[in-house]
Amino acid sequence: MRTPSALRLAAASAVAAATVLAAAATASAHVIVDPSSVPKDTTDQTFAFRVPNEDDDNSTVKVEIDFPTDHPVPSALVAPVPGWTDKITTTKLTTPIHTDDGDVTEVVSQIVWTGGQIAPGHYQDFTVEFGALPEGTDKVVFKALQTYSNGNVVRWIDEPQAGQPEPKNPAPVLTLTAATGDDGDSPSAAPGATAGVKPAPAAKGGSATTTTTTTTTAAAGGSDSTARGLGIAGIVVGVLGTVAGVLLGRRGRGGDAGTSA
Template sequence: MRTSPMTRPTRLPRLPRLTPMTRLTAAAALAAATVLAAATTASAHVIVDPSSVPKNATDRTFAFRVPNEDDTKSTVQVEIDFPTDHPIPSALVTTVPGWTDKITTTKLATPIHTDDGDVTDVVSQVIWTGGQITPGHYQDFTVELGALPEGTDKVVFKALQTYSDGNVVRWIEEPQAGRPEPKNPAPVLHLTTAAADGDSAVAATPAPTGSATAKASAETAAAKADSSDSTARGLGIAGIVVGVLGTAAGVLLARRGRTGTSA
């Protein structure tokens, strides 16, 4: 009886051996990419600019800055909901080229008393449609607010961003002090200590008007700098990580060089 030959085991191809230098390079690239991605994500959300004003500031212009976060879809609708627990007595919307705005008002159960009389109807919602924010761009939607609400140190707005594929991103989560920033934070306007009488002229000076191409005031520039702090910190951390790993790689190469020479 004829016996069949023994089957030889199949050998798997040997994977290339990673050198210490290759490992360090890969680790540096991964660390930098991770930190940069985190910094970009943290800074790309709807904000109100400026983000802080004195409580007695009046007739100030604010921009709701809306970035497009999708790589392929455009933003086609932006909705800003005004707070009802601390209503704002009056608001005027600046025309944004290419967009159509719709203002919705609501009647208050308790009127707001102002120097110009009682206010019973306030703006509760503004919706912009008809335009597009393409990938890699942002748009400022500008609103002039009258007297700011009393009895609070912040005004929390809610923003809904609709993309061309129908997806809606709801920026409605209120950030909490001492806690990590939520995934979809709502735009928050912080109200600081009321300005003194001598500073009233500064407090009443209008902020920039128009679209994203308008000039920024000194306070607006400062607010922008604050909003970019997270990105700057991320870039700094990435640089430190890459630098440390690069130094380690240099030391390793130097040791290997001395070893090869002595041989």
């Protein structure tokens, strides 16, 4: 016979498991940039725009990432994503960005991926290497548009505000922390990255006016990645269930022993 304490323990374990699953689902629900925070003097850093599929019935078939033009990213390389084609739009600056290697006059303003699919219950990383980061700002806000196979478009464009609740569709935000004081080198882009626009490694401010477009095609084939968050949640749930079972079993054996005595 199960005691009230054992029942309470089992109920608590179930609630904890449900909380973990809910947290994992929430954490993976937004389009994000990963890593989400780096020092301002970071160079040659690989970032992944992680796009989860929130629709139970439709696949994601198009992803658009818009780069800021008020504080432009001075250089970027786009890695091929199996099964997807990337289209890179560049913008000419009215005020060049001055670097030790010369002036940067053209920057990436938009990348669009099409041709592939992100199935329900999966996510996809779209990888870009930044040769340098913007100066004069503590954050870089990217606006993302996610198109589903039924034609629905989710606009991840709302900028989170300090002290305010998170918006329904928050834009991916890269936070820039204090400079490290060294050369700021970070891991380079994944092997096989295809060139977008990478003029020079260091940056100062500038503003955008006109645009041109360059297209590169990613290699075909491959499959969607499985969601890490759900895997972790499953492990946690399994551990909680095992602990609850062991404790309930011990209490049951204790009660039987008392009855036979």
